[in-house]
Amino acid sequence: MNAHLVRFWKDTICNLELSRSRPDEKNDNRNVEQKNASLVRAYLGFARLDSLAQTLAANARYDQLWLYYKLFQPVRHLSAKTVLPRTGQPPHILRRYAVAQTPFDRLWATEMISPARRAVLERLRDHTNPRQLRQEIYAALDHLGTLPGALAGQAQHVHDILAAIAQPAPQLVGARADPPAGG
Secondary structure: OHHHHHHHHOOOOOOOOOOOOOOOOHHHHHHHHHHHHHHHHHHHOOOOOOOHHHHHHHHHHHHHHHHHHHHOOOEOOEEEEEEEEEOOEEEEEEEEEOOOEOHHHHHHOOOOOOHHHHHHHHHHHHOOOHHHHHHHHHHHHHHHHHOOOOOOOOOOOHHHHHHHHHOOOOOHHHHHOOOOOOO
16 A cells, blocks of 8 residues: 555655554554544444545644644543452452643643744633534534445545645634623
8 A cells, every 4th residue: 555655646646655653563543543532433324524624624623623633622641550460360450540731731731833833822711612612613513424425336536625725724723812892
């Protein structure tokens, strides 16, 4: 598959290199697939999205889902795992979790983000209504379900789809960075 991708992109991207997430770690994909199951498949399901309109609508939902899950949904992280041996029985695994925090709060606690970016994200969080955002996500997903798929026997050119996706779209982040008018 990599040879096909290099051949496909060689004229578009100079010095293209393909690599794994980490050298000699074949099992990294499971971390990505875990989020695909909990986010992508939970919202979009397993239906085939194969038209340009469906692709663009799904990509717009990813921006909203990013905002909702990174700024408003707390996650518990495993902080310690202890294996307690038991005689004649399988060992018992005792798991301890840290306090649930949003990814934004975890990032906020570190010094890994510039003050300017921190201020932008904080303003974005303060001026976004999570309930309204969730309602917008569900309304957009309902609309996505009404969009027509690709017609049988009528292919859409992959270059057209990729070029349309690569176009800079109005960013949800920019639209919500300022306080809403009237309050």
